[in-house]
Amino acid sequence: MELVGKVAIVTGAAQGLGRAFARAMIQRGAKVCISDQNVEKGNTSCVALRKELNTADVNFVKCDVTQQDDMKNMFDDTVRRYGGVDIVVNNAGIMNERTWSSCVDINLKGVIQGTLLALEHLQERGGVIINISSIAGVVPVAGAPVYTATKHGVIGFTRSCSVNPKVKAANIRLACLCPTFTDTPILDMTDDHFTSWSSRQNLWKDVEQLGIMKVETVAQGFIQLLLDKDNNGAIMTISPNRGIQTKYYPKARM
Ligand SMILES: NC(=O)C1=CN([C@@H]2O[C@H](COP(=O)(O)OP(=O)(O)OC[C@H]3O[C@@H](n4cnc5c(N)ncnc54)[C@H](O)[C@@H]3O)[C@@H](O)[C@H]2O)C=CC1
């Protein structure tokens, strides 16, 4: 997929990985709507990206992914502004075992809602949906069971959509990105983010063992996932040990 002139939406893009994905797409000629529930950070990042990349092809829209009206408005605004949508990146996510219900609302229900709206918008012209899971979507993580459940859910949901014949007929591709620890504010977790059935100490042992990647490394894998025309249903993992790997799991029961 050539990115010049393509229109992309990224949720949770005021900072961290979402912002890095937006930046990488703009650098390759895409027009990007960055959205976030944090209006101040979203606007600041939008202004900074415009200045750094010398472009007007990036805008900010306030969108809390738990609010259906916000989500609909983000798509409608992008269509009005750029004439359509080609790429949707459902990236917004949090890690909080204590407020676990909001973790499910944002990480799983937000991705489901974003994907369903994306499928509607892409069905006439085709396109790509990238859902951001985590390595916690494919392995158990003792320190963060609810977060891990949401990320497993993202993979199950995305893969199920990808094998729907209607999706193939509409020339839509869906894939998941699963990084290990990456240097963003999500790692600024305190004991308040955990319960007695989860553990910051356990998680930090994993951090010490695996290391922390730069956002640029993950953005490189993201672009690879986006540009590969033949990867519907793919799960890309990125880790310091094994680098970028694309995996395809069985499509049906064996
Ligand atoms: N940084 C890491 O180590 C890894 C992160 N991920 C995933 O990558 C995605 C991005 O995370 P990071 O950039 O690391 O985190 P981050 O905390 O830096 O950024 C997350 C963004 O999502 C926004 N957000 C939170 N709740 C929202 C809501 N209800 N609606 C809209 N936006 C909302 C925040 O305002 C923030 O701008 C998340 O889904 C996360 O689970 C996956 C693997 C590793």
Ligand SMILES: CCCCCC(=O)/C=C/C=C\C/C=C\C/C=C\CCCC(=O)O
């Ligand atoms: C779960 C905390 C939230 C922080 C963001 C995130 O999703 C990070 C997850 C990173 C790792 C999860 C912990 C342990 C994984 C264990 C093994 C992975 C092996 C990967 C490899 O070597 O390829």
